[in-house]
Amino acid sequence: MRLVVDLNRCQGYAQCAFLAPDVFAMHGEESLLYNPHAEEAQREQVLRAATACPVQAILVEDTDEAPATMGEGLSGVR
């Protein structure tokens, strides 16, 4: 599954690194490094991270079975 983080928005709250540590990792105190192509098995964790992101910076590509709550086929975008 594809994802991208708007790192201009990111303020290093690290919620994603807590919630989906196999995909998101803090590098130092506030730099976020992530895998832009996470394993499909990580989908639930990635969506948790995207939903919890306090600045809504995580954009996840939709699949058909993703919950309808993610809106417009993309989660986390304005």
Next chain:
Amino acid sequence: MTQEMLLRQIIDYANRADPYPLYTELRKKPVRQEGDELFVVSTYWEIKSLLHDPRISSDARNLSPGAAGTLLQEEEDSPLPPAFLRLDPPEHDRLRRMAMRPFGPPETPRRVYNMRGELARIVDDLIDGFGDRKEVDIVDDFSYPFPVTVICRLLGIPREDEARFHSWADIIAAGLDPDPGGDPGEQRRATHEARTELGMYLSGLIDERSGAPGDDMLSALVTQQGPDGQMSRMEVLSTAALLLIAGHETTVNLITNGTLTLLRNPDVLERLRNDSRLAVPLVEELLRFEPPVQLLPQRTTLADIDIAGTTIPEGASVWLVLAAGNRDPQRFPDPDRFDPDRPDIQHLGFGSGIHNCFGAPLARLEAQLALTALAHRLDGPRLLDDPPPYRQNAVLRGPRHLNIAFDGLRS
């Protein structure tokens, strides 16, 4: 309605069950002066902006003498020095970094993640503990014991000591309340005594852990040697006290408020029962709709700040009413509706900026698991009292009891 009356009413226990109409009134003036040196901020963008404003201090020592009132005195006399919650950078940053080392990324990214199974078991055990009863008090039987058990395991505090620190924690949490009721002098004395006793209790644990460290956070705080060096004994004490108190006094409200909100919105409860993935956005919406920390009463200005047509002078005390900002229609359309499908939910439930909630990832997980389990396992749950009786505290707001009835337990 005069300004003075409005703030008084918000603090007034009689309005604890539903302060939101008062917040609507409050937002009509985004920055409201109350008396000489107190300013109340209630709109979303203004709160957000002040949470990121370096001219705002969290250190009570920066209050002007008039605004300081009794708050300052209490901290200064305290046997526990202020924890990072009540400090500014660079001290705040250093202590928070050191506290984070054994808790989360970058050093310990999987601590909370790996607790998922354990948390789910604790929740299930508590629900099993309802036994054959058809009525329970969600607070006493569920949403209090759950986070207490978790924070004890995390910190390495014996669960069986709960009876001892419970009352201290309650008294200290009540000390945050702008109007805890009763005689202020008596209140201060009680808080001081509770802090002393909690300090002594933790001090004993620290002695044990320095000799025989375990893999708990207290041991790590005592023994860690990172780039920031070592915490002093007093720093370990105040940090551990903060984590212990904040670790359950807030989460209990989040879970109880969540249960209450679900029972008031049976359609959402039904959806959660059918799709546990809903728990994730649902908890975010809950943090907006019924935040466990309603307001931050402890900020101070280091300079004159012009905001929303008002100048808050240097040395003033600033209250940021997070719960009012969360219902600001300028930010959230139809704000009084509980809507777990709400897009772009950047709520203020965990604050924002450098003092954002330290335990947020744990609180999220606890609330998600707890509410999902209740939805799955309670057959035909319903409220016995609506509204339920609330705790006195206007800051850490939540029901004191939440009596519910149900037809039985599912396995």
Next chain:
Amino acid sequence: MSGDGALERLRREGRIVIVGASLAGLRAAETLRKEGFTGSLTLIGDEPHEPYDRPPLSKQVLLGHASADRTELPRRHGLDAQWRLGVAAAGLDMAAGRVRLDDGDEVEYDRLLITTGVRARPWPHPAEAELDGVFVLRTRDDAARLQRRLAASPRRVLVIGAGFTGSEIASACRERGLPVTVAERGAAPLVGALGGVIGQVAAELQRAHGVDLRCGIMVTGLEGDSAGRLRRAHLSDGTSIDTDVAVVSLGATRNTEWLAGSGLGAGPRGIACDAGCRAFDVRGIVTDDIFVAGDVARSPHALFGYQFLSLEHWGNAVAQAATAAHNMISSSSERRPHLWVPAFWSSQFGVNIKSVGVPSLGEEVIVAQGSLADHRFTGVYGYQGRVIAAVSFDQTKWLEFYQRQIESGAPFPPEYSSVDRRTEGLRPVPADFPDPSLPTHGPTVTVSGYSPTDQRITFTPGRG
């Protein structure tokens, strides 16, 4: 009105062509669909890959935490576009409304968006650039090649140029345990983007992480062995370094050559456009059917004295693409200006560097919070008595405050008290940017008041 009818027809059945299928092109296409454009949409990209994200290439990918061929950007469902990938645009006929492709094909448009971006500036000596072991880093294929070579544990890596990309490459190499030399002709890393004061902190970071950093030094030649493999680099101080990998990080060149002779105002400094992203023609007259966005665009910004800014920033590509797309299918009264406050980030040596505003416009800088020595601070730049930019090293949570200061034209130096103000934050110092008349290695922001066709820059890469 007939104009409205034409616009409605455009939105319903018009032909929109986007040249440049990367971040800006993709986001523009998505915006067009989201805003109700139902006509035909064609994306043309010279790389054979669908749109992918570049920032991970110099970080996660070089570290081996992510794969170079798996950084495709998330896509919306129902984009319903025709993709012409692996074929470059070769020419533009403005009068006929046609883009010529290098396979000879032609594509007609009613509205054209140009998002061709930039490419890595190559090593200026073609023979030396051909040596095995000489790399640039811009595309995912570049990243895959470099990552493979780093994984083979070279004896040493030479990074030529210490802008953001060069510094991030050096950081990744050190994290992989590889010996690294960085050669920078300026006085410090990042000096073009952040100035000498902050550049010194970047230099300390590099040295603290074991980088052999050489500033005020140019690489004068790359020497190969008989098999055509890089073995040595010669430096302007007369010394040489044995190395088997050299990464050329001398900034970027804008992809505008295909527009030569088209009549569009395109040149080496990019394509000038108005604040509504409409391109200028060579006469300086704004077109109404050709739009520009992303790294290749130069547009005037009201906050910065209407100077034309070229911003090679991820966020600029996203914001400008959305504005351009919106304006392409809107009537003139509904059009919006591109008013995005410049912002960028870099992750290097475990430090998060973020900036808002345009630091390179700054005359002075003040350490408003924290301390340079701690490598944790917020620096604020001033220009003619107002706040023009800010940079944070591991202090990003404060940055939005300074963005508002920039937006509101707050006075500089700041005279208020704030948390974590140290003695070094009591007065501003010269920001110490290199003389802008001297070429530097790939500043991320260039400012010019002149039309691009009048402008020539002389780049003197790597030799004195």
